[in-house]
Amino acid sequence: MEYDLLLRDGADRELRAVGHARASVEQGEWSASAGCDVNGSVREFVLPQCVLQGEARGNGKQVALQWSLHGKPGALMPGDATIDFGPYRAQGELRGELGGSIAGPIDVRLETVRVRAGDAEGACAALSLSGTVRIAPEIGAELVLQGRNLSVKGKGFRVAGGKLSLPVRFPLETGEWGRLKVARIRAVGRELGSLDLRVRQNRDALDVQGAYLGELLPGLKASVTGRVEPFGSDLVRMRADVDSYELPGGFDLGRLAPQLQGVTGDGILMAWVGFGYGVCGTSAQGEIYLTGGNLHDTENDVHVSGMRLSLYMPDLLTLRSAPLQSVAFDRLDFRGMRFDNGEVLFQAEERGAVVVETVTFDWLGGNIQSMPFRVVPGRDEYDLTLYCSNLRITELLEQLGFADARGEGRVSGRIPVSIRNGVVQFKAAQLQSSPDVGGNLRVRQAENLLAGVPASSPQYVQLRIASEALKDFEYRWAKVTASSNGEMLKVQLQLDGKPAGNLPFQYSRDFGFAEVSAEAEGMNFQGIRLDVNFNLPFDRMLRLRRVFGNNN
Template identity: 35%
Template structure:
């Protein structure tokens, strides 16, 4: 064979024969050792091989009849090359043929092996405990039993996936097979496999495999740490399905995989983080390379992180490799408006990221309620940009600003604002000023509003600036002697403010507002 080199030790061959004019019989035996073959980037090694057989012939009125059989046993066969490695134990090849009256010989053959192994280096796929029993016939239309095969264990990147059992049917220049994969990862999960191994005579040409996983509901709160150790504490539920195809040839392995999830939910109970209503289809068109197609859309219906609630959103992503995820763009529906995120490449081991969130028509009262730990109602929307910096496990708001929509006035009603006076000594001028702002914000009509978001040390500082007036008189009067407003007794007449500008800082511990660190660490 062109391009194939074979090296072997000295063979030992014996032949005995006897017969007469009516016919005869011949018996043969063959012993080989240290058999090595190479070609097309592959290397095959057989430490030894043993064969024996016989040939009988006799003359009949209609012509000679030939009958023979042969059996070859190979204790071990190893294959390495083209990114693949394999090993077969106890390989047996047997055949029986008959020819008469000048017809084409009728051949029946059998190939068997046990404890086979296969490893594809680039994909991390490993098969072990393989068994095969396949019949071959010179006439594929001849009736007979199908072959069988099984794989005790399928492993991908040291994770046991399950086992495979199937049957093989001989076709013209091909072997067709069907099989079932039973998962070790999820109880009751099975995958249907079909495929064809194309042959040229008794030589392998190429093969294709198609597989499908029907919709399967994941067990409640499946622990993702079983698959990604960094995802400790994160659970997943929902319905998943998959389909794909792989082709094996002299060039190696290639194929595609489509994975779909509907009604998915991610939960980190300890951190009170949930993402619900996850729907996505991810296509990986370059197997065994772990790289998805571009613009793979992930949708979700709701997300909550502590007191922050997002009313759904979408992300366009691409899995660039096993260690890199490229977020092409994202859109969140938050506080009645939209938040768009710029492109971001997330790489395992990287500890520094910058992303800007562009906000459109967010409900001001809803922002204050979620971020400010207070009760809020009202009208009016804000727009702007919130830069966020993640560095070495810490998150910071980097001078973000939201402005009221130009030409659009609004009204805000805040209660539960005791946090504004926290840490300010009672009876001081500063306390009185903040207390006045508290009363004004209980029902305040504004012509414009501005919201600043910034991090200071471990705190999240929200600066509220308004221009407008309280809707009702405030229980405060001005005292010239102290140069400040003071609260009046209940029932006493207060003051009517025709216009008042408010500038209030709200300071909160950032880790109380947004528990984020473990989420980011999961991709590291």
């Protein structure tokens, strides 16, 4: 018998079958066979032409059925997604007793599957479903879904080299654990590592547990949990957690960022990363904490200890962070200078820009703080102001290389800073003591002020008085100014006060000031205004090319 059947239910459901069938009965045994070409569409499912064949036989209550299906490439279009698949074939067998159990093996093979939805695309080179199905006394199945060369790519990420083995049950219930391995994960232009997961059917969803094996950091392992809901608005939700990872000593941070090549560090990391994909697109978030960190940049003579980092990024795909993220340190040594208890509050923006909301640290017994500024990749010109509070004037003079000083007294003020091509220069920095708050200054080797000044010059005696006064000077007011001039730093020290004791000088109208021996009584200066100018080589200035320079 030949037939041509057309089944139609509304405008979006149509199925047509054209084929032949035969049946026979002989001595209590019966047999039947059929074959047909089938095509049509059911809502979003477009079924190209496929060939269905079957052969059944029976004897009394015993029945057996063998069937096969071969199809051409087709497509599904559920919602905004598109699912394309290649040639497929399926075959199976059912055996049993009428009124009892009827079951048998099934094997389905699909060569290629490609899913596109929004900005993401997934693919599988080969997909299979095999196991046992049951049609009586109730419908059920115990199958294993397998796939190889699984891959997913989207905005800013790519997952490749996946392999899946998943037990599936029907009716939908909790199944046995299967396995999913992913060989490569790539995001933000970097190879990030691999996945080794257990997967399990949980009714109409999948539970995921396992581990992420990091590639950027040696020995890094993160626990992974997640859920896949094929029929939910959130198709995929995954999370990876690192409870405590100790970065090995001497680790080259250039593996994480090329501009840090040659910088080494260590510390303890805690972090989590979340990933999601659904009807609203792709999302990724993460948070990282660093404690006990140390950093060493031998080339630039930078050493940092006691580092702490707190960084939350609500959008990892664009590397954008939340405001007021923090990186802090206990101590930073830079070319002979020491800074303590520092903290930088910042926000990372898209395309590598960073808003530095404030910088604060302790220096010379006082505190330094900055106003907000923005660091942009490729930009090499910046202007900012540092506000200084209660710096010890003696330590400031030592830091500037002027003198080995002792005593008391503090200065405050502002330091305008200009950064050009990674070189830091001062622009009319001014620091001075508080009104009516004096101090004491004792400069050892103050006679260095006379270096290069001839004894016969008019300035010699004045500098000689200044050098003797600075050996023990009680000031009522102090001021330090500094500015860059080419390759030199010009510094001026202004003091208003008096020497703590008599100075070895005498004065006459005819000859002016003249020095006397140490045994002489000398003179008691009731008030002196000292203005001392000196220049420092520019190589003592800060050079921060790695931070503010053009890294292109």
